[in-house]
Amino acid sequence: MVRDEAGLVAGLTALDEVETRTADIGVHIDVGGFSDLAHAYDLRSAVLAARATLRCAGERLGPRGCHHRSGRPGVAPALTDAMVWSATNGVRRTPLWPAPTGITEPWRDASDDAGPAVRGLIDSGAKSLCAALSQIPGPTGQEGTSHRGRCPGRGLRRPTGHRARSVKGKSMKVVVIGGTGLIGSKVVSKLNEHGHEAVPASPNTGVNTVTGEGLADVLKDASVVVDVSNSPSFEDDAVMEFFRASTTNLLAAEAAAGVTHHVALSVVGTDRLQQAGYFQAKQVQEDMIRDSGVPFSIVHATQFFEFAKTLADSATTGDTVSVAPIKIQPIFSGDVAAAVGRTAVGTPVNGIVEVAGPDTFTLEDFIRQGLAAHNDPRTVVTDPKGLYWGAALKESDLLPGPDAQLGETHFADWSSKQ
Ligand SMILES: NC(=O)c1ccc[n+]([C@@H]2O[C@H](COP(=O)([O-])OP(=O)(O)OC[C@H]3O[C@@H](n4cnc5c(N)ncnc54)[C@H](OP(=O)(O)O)[C@@H]3O)[C@@H](O)[C@H]2O)c1
Numbered sequence: 393m394v395r396d397e398a399g400l401v402a403g404l405t406a407l408d409e410v411e412t413r414t415a416d417i418g419v420h421i422d423v424g425g426f427s428d429l430a431h432a433y434d435l436r437s438a439v440l441a442a443r444a445t446l447r448c449a450g451e452r453l454g455p456r457g458c459h460h461r462s463g464r465p466g467v468a469p470a471l472t473d474a475m476v477w478s479a480t481n482g483v484r485r486t487p488l489w490p491a492p493t494g495i496t497e498p499w500r501d502a503s504d505d506a507g508p509a510v511r512g513l514i515d516s517g518a519k520s521l522c523a524a525l526s527q528i529p530g531p532t533g534q535e536g537t538s539h540r541g542r543c544p545g546r547g548l549r550r551p552t553g554h555r556a557r558s559v560k561g562k563s564m565k566v567v568v569i570g571g572t573g574l575i576g577s578k579v580v581s582k583l584n585e586h587g588h589e590a591v592p593a594s595p596n597t598g599v600n601t602v603t604g605e606g607l608a609d610v611l612k613d614a615s616v617v618v619d620v621s622n623s624p625s626f627e628d629d630a631v632m633e634f635f636r637a638s639t640t641n642l643l644a645a646e647a648a649a650g651v652t653h654h655v656a657l658s659v660v661g662t663d664r665l666q667q668a669g670y671f672q673a674k675q676v677q678e679d680m681i682r683d684s685g686v687p688f689s690i691v692h693a694t695q696f697f698e699f700a701k702t703l704a705d706s707a708t709t710g711d712t713v714s715v716a717p718i719k720i721q722p723i724f725s726g727d728v729a730a731a732v733g734r735t736a737v738g739t740p741v742n743g744i745v746e747v748a749g750p751d752t753f754t755l756e757d758f759i760r761q762g763l764a765a766h767n768d769p770r771t772v773v774t775d776p777k778g779l780y781w782g783a784a785l786k787e788s789d790l791l792p793g794p795d796a797q798l799g800e801t802h803f804a805d806w807s808s809k810q
Contacts, residue, residue: 565589567616
């Protein structure tokens with residue numbers, strides 16, 4: 393626990409010295425043998441853990457050091473997320489699962505002067521919290537989390553079904569632009585199932601973000617706007633015009649209505665796909681959101697399972713589908729919608745959250761399996777010079793980073809039910 397600024401500064405200074413010394417540690421595996429090698433790695437890990445703790449404490453800048461307070465109802469939202477530190481990216485905030493009532497109820501009842509009986513309840517709640525924390529996106533490589541040391545012996549695993557905590561802990565009005573589409577209709581259902589007031593907004597419900605029709609009315613009293621709309625035309629100029637006009641109108645209307653969180657769905661690797669007009673338009677959409685001043689979260693999803701046929705159609709000549717030599721980690725639309733919903737009711741990350749499916753395929757295998765599920769007889773081949781929507785890609789350009797939240801649904805299980 394770092395209790396004050398002087399302690400933090402002293403810790404960082406001491407750590408600098410230790411880190412300088414660890415740079416001089418040499419390990420000769422032939423001479424040192426296993427146990428000395430392990431000790432050297434232990435020392436390095438300890439230094440990284442200390443650095444993570446101190447950096448997170450500095451980020452939190454509160455009397456409670458780097459600890460979050462997710463189990464305590466009513467605390468400031470800034471104290472209810474987890475922090476992840478890496479040597480390369482610094483401190484990043486990630487949302488937590490909602491704390492179980494077994495934890496929140498004792499906290500609600502207890503004060504700091506609580507008697508032993510209440511303390512016992514809190515202790516047992518804390519054990520459940522540790523179990524809950526073990527579900528949170530874990531460190532990779534040289535990352536450490538601020539809560540690691542609180543749950544000894546519990547490894548953090550890759551996230552599946554990871555849940556963000558509702559910012560206000562109560563029902564919110566969430567306007568879902570594109571709420572009648574593939575993802576949008578599922579986001580609306582999921583939010584309503586969780587007790588929020590989700591309002592679908594699209595031309596079919598009298599709201600047009602390109603013309604501005606119906607926007608001001610639908611945004612009245614909204615806390616959050618989720619934008620999962622898509623352009624009716626994928627022609628380069630049309631899609632650019634759609635996202636530019638729609639995002640301009642939407643962000644202006646949100647600012648006027650006092651919306652406190654803008655969530656948009658975009659595509660993993662958008663910045664790597666800039667040879668293609670569609671992704672240039674998505675990049676413009678993302679840049680406008682970043683520059684708007686409205687707190688935001690951009691969810692980057694990989695390709696939806698349902699997208700296999702569209703991809704195949706775009707690459708078909710005669711009876712042959714000819715695809716680029718790249719990998720893909722597709723995701724079920726329902727898992728995307730769940731991630732978008734969790735993000736919408738969580739704290740704005742003012743950055744990107746990546747979501748992807750649990751399995752990686754070659755593009756050829758993904759499309760072949762997708763077509764087979766629909767008894768589509770087309771042949772699928774890999775063309776070493778093949779393009780993806782007109783863009784020449786590296787093999788891993790469509791894949792997410794190591795911190796991506798992973799959907800639970802496997803493509804084979806989903807395909808077998810189509
Ligand atoms: N396909 C993928 O694999 C993939 C991967 C990652 C991210 N994404 C992103 O996911 C998002 C949603 O995709 P989707 O497949 O769910 O889309 P979709 O099913 O085609 O739905 C598009 C939605 O946008 C609405 N819309 C169209 N024009 C509008 C306007 N002028 N004003 C307001 N709403 C309008 C439509 O409303 P109506 O029903 O009234 O026409 C519909 O609700 C897209 O932004 C896309 O970039 C897609």
